[in-house]
Amino acid sequence: MQDDQMLALPMATGGDGLGDFSAPAPMGGMGMDSPMGGSMGGAPVKLSGKAKAAIVVRLLLNEGADIPIEELPDDLQMELTQQMGKMRIVDRETLYAVASEFAEMLDNVGLTFPNGLAGALTAMDGKISRLTASRLRKEAGVRQFGNPWDRLKQLPPEDLASLAEAESTEVAAVLLSKLDTAKAAQMLAALPGPVARRIAYAVSQTGNVTPETVDRIGLSLAAQVEARPDLAFDVSPGKRVGAILTEAAAAKRDEVLNALEEEDQEFATDVRKAIYTYGLIAQRMQPLDVPKLMRVLAQPDLVTAIAFATDEEDVATSEFLLENMSNRMANNIREEVAERGKVKRSDGEAAFGLIVSAMRDLVDNGEIELKSDDEEES
Numbered sequence: 198m199q200d201d202q203m204l205a206l207p208m209a210t211g212g213d214g215l216g217d218f219s220a221p222a223p224m225g226g227m228g229m230d231s232p233m234g235g236s237m238g239g240a241p242v243k244l245s246g247k248a249k250a251a252i253v254v255r256l257l258l259n260e261g262a263d264i265p266i267e268e269l270p271d272d273l274q275m276e277l278t279q280q281m282g283k284m285r286i287v288d289r290e291t292l293y294a295v296a297s298e299f300a301e302m303l304d305n306v307g308l309t310f311p312n313g314l315a316g317a318l319t320a321m322d323g324k325i326s327r328l329t330a331s332r333l334r335k336e337a338g339v340r341q342f343g344n345p346w347d348r349l350k351q352l353p354p355e356d357l358a359s360l361a362e363a364e365s366t367e368v369a370a371v372l373l374s375k376l377d378t379a380k381a382a383q384m385l386a387a388l389p390g391p392v393a394r395r396i397a398y399a400v401s402q403t404g405n406v407t408p409e410t411v412d413r414i415g416l417s418l419a420a421q422v423e424a425r426p427d428l429a430f431d432v433s434p435g436k437r438v439g440a441i442l443t444e445a446a447a448a449k450r451d452e453v454l455n456a457l458e459e460e461d462q463e464f465a466t467d468v469r470k471a472i473y474t475y476g477l478i479a480q481r482m483q484p485l486d487v488p489k490l491m492r493v494l495a496q497p498d499l500v501t502a503i504a505f506a507t508d509e510e511d512v513a514t515s516e517f518l519l520e521n522m523s524n525r526m527a528n529n530i531r532e533e534v535a536e537r538g539k540v541k542r543s544d545g546e547a548a549f550g551l552i553v554s555a556m557r558d559l560v561d562n563g564e565i566e567l568k569s570d571d572e573e574e575s
Contacts, residue, residue: 244295251280252287252295270313334423345412345419346375352422354383360418362392370399371406371414435464439471443553446546450474473557475502475549476510479517482556486565487521493555498548500530504537505545 244252254277257264266274287295311317318330349357349372357376361369361384373381373396385393430437438457442450450472457465473481482490491499503515519527540548559565 244291247276247280248284249295249298250277251284252292253299255281255284256292256296331423345415348419348422349415350376350380354380354387356422357384358387360421361388361396363421364418366395366399367402368414368418369396370403371411372418373397374400374403375411375415433467435467436471438468439473442468443471443473443557444550447474473553474510475506475553476508476514478552478556479510479514481567482517483565483568484517484521486559487518488523489559489565490518490552490556491522491526493559494552496526496530496533498551500533500537501540501544501548502552503530504534505540505542505548511549 254264254266266277269277311320314333318333321330349360352360357372357380361372364372373384376384385397388396432440442453445453454465454469457468499518503519506512506515519530522530556565560567
C-alpha cells in the first residue's frame with residue numbers, strides 16, 4: 198500500500214521518471230534508484246532543477262495554493278508541464294529534502310527584481326524618460342509585455358474608441374468585452390451613436406470566440422498602440438492655446454479668438470472650451486465648490502475683482518460667488534467693495550487672473566470638478 202505521506206505526481210509512460218537533463222542540480226546526499234525516489238540502495242541519482250521545481254509546484258497545488266503560473270513565459274509553462282508529465286512518485290524523504298531546500302532559498306532571498314523587461318519597465322515607470330521606455334518596448338516586442346489586454350485597459354476611453362472605430366465591428370466587440378464595465382461604458386460614450394450600437398449588438402456574437410483568438414486580437418491592438426509615434430505635447434492644441442489665452446489680457450484674448458473664428462471655427466470652439474475666465478466661473482463652477490475656492494483666495498483680491506467687474510458675465514460671476522459663500526463673508530466683501538471705488542484695469546485684470554488661477558489649481562488637484570458641457574447648456 199502506498200505511503201499516504203508520499204507525493205503522487207502524474208505517471209509517465211516511459212523514461213526514468215525525472216526527465217532527460219544535461220545539467221542536473223544536486224540535492225546534497227539525496228538520491229534515487231527507482232521511480233519511487235529516495236536512498237533505497239544503489240547509486241544516488243541527482244535531481245535536476247526542473248524536477249525540483251515540478252515537485253515544489255505539485256506540493257503547493259496539493260495544499261490548495263493559488264500559484265499564478267500563467268504569468269510565466271509560455272516556454273517555461275510548457276517545460277514545467279512537460280516535466281510534471283514525466284514524473285512518477287516521489288517518496289517522503291525526497292519531498293522533505295526538496296521542500297527544505299526551497300524554504301531555505303526563500304529565507305535567503307534579500308531582494309527580488311521584476312521578471313523580464315516588462316516588469317522592469319513597470320517598476321521604472323515615471324523614472325525613465327518616455328522616449329527610452331518607448332524604444333525599449335519596440336525593441337522587445339509586444340509579447341514581452343505579458344498580457345496585452347493589461348496594456349489596453351490602461352488607455353483612455355477616447356483612445357479605445359479610436360481603436361474600435363478603425364477595426365471591424367467583431368474585433369471592436371471583443372475589445373469592448375475585455376474591458377471593465379466602467380471603462381467599456383466610457384468607450385461607448387466616446388463613439389458615435391450608430392457605431393456604438395453596432396458594436397454593442399456584435400457582443401452577442403462573441404459567444405464562440407476562442408481564447409487564442411482573443412489573445413491574437415489583443416496582441417494586434419497592443420502592437421498598434423506601441424507603433425504610434427511619441428507626441429511632444431500631452432494636451433491638445435485647443436487646450437494649449439486656451440491655457441495661453443486664459444493668462445492673456447481680455448482685449449488681446451478677444452482679438453485672438455475673433456481671428457481664430459475667421460480662420461477655423463472648429464478650432465476656435467475647442468479653444469473657447471479650454472479658456473478659463475472670471476466671467477465663466479458662474480457657468481462652469483458648481484455652487485457647492487465656492488467655499489473651497491474662498492479658502493484659497495485672499496479677500497483683498499476678491500474685493501478688487503468684484504469692484505472691477507462691469508461686464509454682464511463678470512457681474513454674474515460676482516453675484517454667484519457672493520450668493521454661495523457665507524452670509525457674513527459676503528456682507529463684509531460688499532461693504533469693502535462699496536468703499537473701494539474705481540479699480541485700475543491692470544489691478545482688476547490681475548485680480549481676475551489670481552481667482553481663475555486658484556480655480557484651475559483646484560481642478561488640476563482634483564479638489565473640484567467643473568460642469569460638463571451638457572450641464573452648462575442645461
